[in-house]
Ligand SMILES: Nc1ncnc2c1ncn2[C@@H]1O[C@H](COP(=O)(O)OP(=O)(O)OP(=O)(O)O)[C@@H](O)[C@H]1O
């Protein structure tokens with residue numbers, strides 16, 4: 001059958017390979033195209049047979065499943081890996097997802113669980129590939145993850161999206177990180193996530209990145225000395241296919257980042273990516289304002305709390321005085337279904353405008369993800385909270401077409417409440 005899902009089985013135990021082959025033999029829409037007994041053989045067979053789904057055992061003697069998945073993601077990026085493990089430990093799950101696996105099955109699993117996973121991963125992959133084919137600007141592959149964004153270049157005119165809120169702790173970092181991953185993995189965008197919380201940034205923590213990596217503090221002096229050819233040295237490739245520009249490693253280094261420096265950094269990032277997502281601080285200092293000014297869209301996050309609503313009202317007034325067009329500021333209500341005695345309509349009445357997007361509260365997925373260092377969009381893509389984030393990413397990515405980029409950029413003569421240097 002032409003539309004069968006082509007599956008490659010990788011397991012060092014012959015009985016397991018046979019068992020899985022027999023099990024899948026009953027499914028008319030699945031074809032086992034090969035079986036490999038080691039990571040090295042898996043890479044070789046995957047290159048020859050071009051499977052759509054690879055069932056990968058995590059524990060193998062020569063090259064383990066994680067190392068094999070990492071190489072597969074680079075060498076045969078369209079093959080989606082389902083990792084199989086006898087251990088359901090968080091660390092295994094985290095490392096597998098970061099290596100580029102799409103699903104994680106804990107042995108023993110039922111044949112229903114197995115076939116459902118294969119079909120789900122396949123369907124998701126097909127959808128992603130058709131979206132990618134439709135996207136005019138596509139990222140090139142540099143072998144670090146499922147979707148590897150551009151490295152050099154510099155001829156793009158990406159969209160800057162500031163994730164802001166006038167109150168802390170409402171979910172800015174959570175939304176910025178997961179939206180970046182959604183835009184990269186599901187929409188095929190080349191995405192850079194900049195931690196704009198220069199003193200106490202937590203993007204690196206949520207994405208489990210080594211704080212010893214280079215940060216914006218290294219990039220700024222380079223940009224001041226003259227345009228560096230590539231940002232690759234400063235921007236980290238996260239295995240989810242997103243690039244990340246970290247905040248400085250220590251709070252006092254934040255002083256280096258002047259408003260002028262921020263503007264230069266954003267311009268440099270914009271020319272190399274489709275989307276530049278910035279996780280901002282919740283206070284109005286000059287650098288945050290420089291980010292908000294430069295942004296095409298400001299996603300303003302609020303929660304169902306009186307203080308959040310009050311600060312939002314004030315922010316909308318400030319945005320007005322700054323001359324931001326109405327469409328530039330979008331309201332995102334996080335944890336919109338929390339039952340705290342305030343309803344969405346109360347919020348809308350209080351601030352005098354409609355909420356543009358809502359995101360459900362899902363403490364389980366969010367905290368589970370946080371504690372394991374794997375963003376929930378990677379580990380639990382089907383969850384409602386992930387779907388909400390995906391809808392937000394889709395709306396934002398389509399924003400430019402809707403708003404018209406020229407309009408969105410006409411802000412040079414805008415009034416300013418602050419005197420920028
Ligand atoms: N949709 C959600 N459902 C459940 N919990 C959430 C959700 N969004 C965020 N949280 C939780 O709320 C807390 C604050 O989130 P986050 O750190 O993303 O907010 P922030 O605005 O970036 O905060 P800060 O001011 O510290 O930078 C975290 O514990 C996070 O796990």
Ligand SMILES: [Mg+2]
Pocket residue numbers: 172173174197202279
């Ligand atoms: Mg934060």
